[in-house]
Every structure is written in structure tokens, then in C-alpha cells.
Amino acid sequence: MTRSSVEAPARAAASPLVSFSGVGVVFGSTGGHGAVRALEDVTLALAEGEFVSLVGPSGCGKSTLLRIAADLLAPTTGTVEVAGQSPRAARLRRDIGFVFQDSALLEWRSIIDNVMLPLELKGVSLVERRERAGDLIRLVGLSGFERAFPRQLSGGMRQRASIARAMSTAPKVLLMDEPFGALDQITRDRLNMELLELSQRQRMTVLFVTHSIREAVLLSDRVVVMSPRPGRIRQVLDIDLARPRHLAVRNDARFIALAQQGLAELEGGFGDHG
Numbered sequence: 001m002t003r004s005s006v007e008a009p010a011r012a013a014a015s016p017l018v019s020f021s022g023v024g025v026v027f028g029s030t031g032g033h034g035a036v037r038a039l040e041d042v043t044l045a046l047a048e049g050e051f052v053s054l055v056g057p058s059g060c061g062k063s064t065l066l067r068i069a070a071d072l073l074a075p076t077t078g079t080v081e082v083a084g085q086s087p088r089a090a091r092l093r094r095d096i097g098f099v100f101q102d103s104a105l106l107e108w109r110s111i112i113d114n115v116m117l118p119l120e121l122k123g124v125s126l127v128e129r130r131e132r133a134g135d136l137i138r139l140v141g142l143s144g145f146e147r148a149f150p151r152q153l154s155g156g157m158r159q160r161a162s163i164a165r166a167m168s169t170a171p172k173v174l175l176m177d178e179p180f181g182a183l184d185q186i187t188r189d190r191l192n193m194e195l196l197e198l199s200q201r202q203r204m205t206v207l208f209v210t211h212s213i214r215e216a217v218l219l220s221d222r223v224v225v226m227s228p229r230p231g232r233i234r235q236v237l238d239i240d241l242a243r244p245r246h247l248a249v250r251n252d253a254r255f256i257a258l259a260q261q262g263l264a265e266l267e268g269g270f271g272d273h274g
């Protein structure tokens with residue numbers, strides 16, 4: 001059955017885990033000379049366990065939206081809730097995990113020490129930290145590399161470690177900003193599959209930024225296409241492909257049609273702008 005994109009936000013609104021309501025962001029003084037309107041009137045709700053991707057032209061405010069949810073930035077207008085509370089409260093309760101394009105691991109700490117860091121900050125005992133970090137390292141396929149340092153790992157392995165670290169506090173929401181953008185295609189495919197499996201198994205709510213429409217369609221329940229700056233929601237695509245998904249789904253006619261539709265929306269956005 002095909003769900004329309006009009007019904008989808010209502011479904012998410014039933015018990016939203018993340019909600020943006022009328023969010024706008026202006027950098028610099030509002031109305032001032034150097035002011036940059038990054039986002040305008042963004043309203044979006046993610047249901048618990050939902051995987052939503054943001055795609056849009058460079059500079060349309062995707063990272064800005066993620067940073068707002070992560071409490072790294074306050075919106076100029078509008079409101080945001082994460083797990084029923086403000087982003088600040090959600091961050092302090094460690095309900096949010098964040099993964100960047102560059103793994104941003106601490107180079108002087110071993111992999112297990114990196115994964116344990118959020119637990120350390122939360123005051124979890126050393127015994128429990130070791131156990132949980134060990135489990136996560138196994139989960140992301142890095143067994144045997146606990147004592148290695150980040151520089152000894154490949155890019156894909158570093159991203160796996162980064163995902164394990166973000167998941168260490170069992171966050172309700174995982175925010176991912178182009179996490180696989182710097183990886184080769186084969187590693188990226190493999191990590192896409194692992195992320196799909198992990199997010200389903202842990203019932204995590206994921207907000208994922210990517211430049212690849214195909215990656216967005218492969219992973220998501222919904223794909224949000226944004227307009228050029230100031231970023232607004234241009235279209236929400238419902239990805240009605242069955243789960244569990246495998247890489248081969250990319251050959252299905254429905255996948256190809258959805259990816260083409262997303263691309264057309266993106267290109268249309270550029271057309272409207274110019």
C-alpha cells in the first residue's frame with residue numbers, strides 16, 4: 001500500500017520523538033547587513049523508531065537543523081522537542097547521540113576509551129562502562145580493536161567506532177550528519193546495511209543527513225527534500241519499500257522511481273530559485 005506524503009506527518013505526530021515546529025534560523029543580527037537566513041518555517045515530526053533523511057542543496061541548512069536538535073544551536077524562531085523535552089534537557093539526559101562525517105574520535109584515547117567516554121561523563125561505573133563499550137564494539141564489528149588508537153583504523157572503522165560511541169548511552173535519538181560521506185562506495189554500502197540492522201534492532205529514531213538520494217531512499221522511512229537557502233521543506237517522500245531491506249532493493253523499479261522523484265524535487269528546487 002502506498003501512503004501519501006500528506007498522511008505521513010500526521011502518523012509521526014501521534015507520538016513524536018523529535019519535533020520541529022515553525023523553526024527558523026538567522027545567523028548574524030536579524031535584518032542586519034550580514035544576516036544569513038539559513039532555515040525558514042521548518043515543521044517536521046519524527047515518530048519513535050522512525051528513520052528520516054534530509055537531502056537538499058549545499059548550504060540549505062541540513063546541518064543547522066541537526067545542530068538545533070542536538071542543542072548545539074538555538075533556533076531564532078519556532079520550537080523543538082526531543083523525547084518530550086527541550087534539546088538541552090534531552091542532551092543532559094544523554095537521550096541524543098551525534099555522529100559527524102569526520103568521526104571526531106579523540107586521537108589520544110584507545111577505541112574502547114573513546115566509546116566509554118559518554119558513559120564516563122554520565123558517571124557510569126568502570127565495570128559497567130567496560131561491559132557496555134565491549135558489547136557495542138562487538139555490535140559494530142570492531143572486536144579485537146578495543147586497544148587500538150583511532151589513527152590505526154581505516155575511515156570505515158573509525159566511523160563504526162564513532163557510531164558505537166554515539167550509541168553508548170542508548171540514546172533515544174541518533175543524529176547523523178553525512179556519516180559515510182567520506183568513505184569509498186563498498187565501505188559505505190556495508191555500513192549502510194549495518195546501520196539499517198542496528199537501528200531496526202534497537203528501535204532507534206534516526207535523523208540522517210546525506211547528499212545521496214539513493215542512500216536516503218535505501219535507509220529511510222521518509223525522505224525530506226529541502227529547498228535552497230533559506231531551507232524549507234519542499235517535499236516529503238514516503239519510502240514504502242518493505243523491510244528488512246538489502247542492497248539489491250536498489251534494482252527494484254519502486255526504488256528507482258523513488259530516487260528519481262527525489263532527484264526531480266531537488267532539481268526543481270534549483271529551478272524555482274533561479
Ligand SMILES: Nc1ncnc2c1ncn2[C@@H]1O[C@H](COP(=O)(O)OP(=O)(O)OP(=O)(O)O)[C@@H](O)[C@H]1O
Binds near residue numbers: 038058
Ligand atoms: N555559525 C554560522 N554563522 C554564519 N553562518 C552560518 C553558520 N553556520 C552555518 N551558516 C550558514 O548557514 C547556511 C546553512 O548551513 P548548513 O551547514 O546548515 O548547510 P548544509 O545544508 O548542511 O550544507 P552542506 O550540505 O554543504 O553541508 C550556510 O549558508 C552556512 O554558510
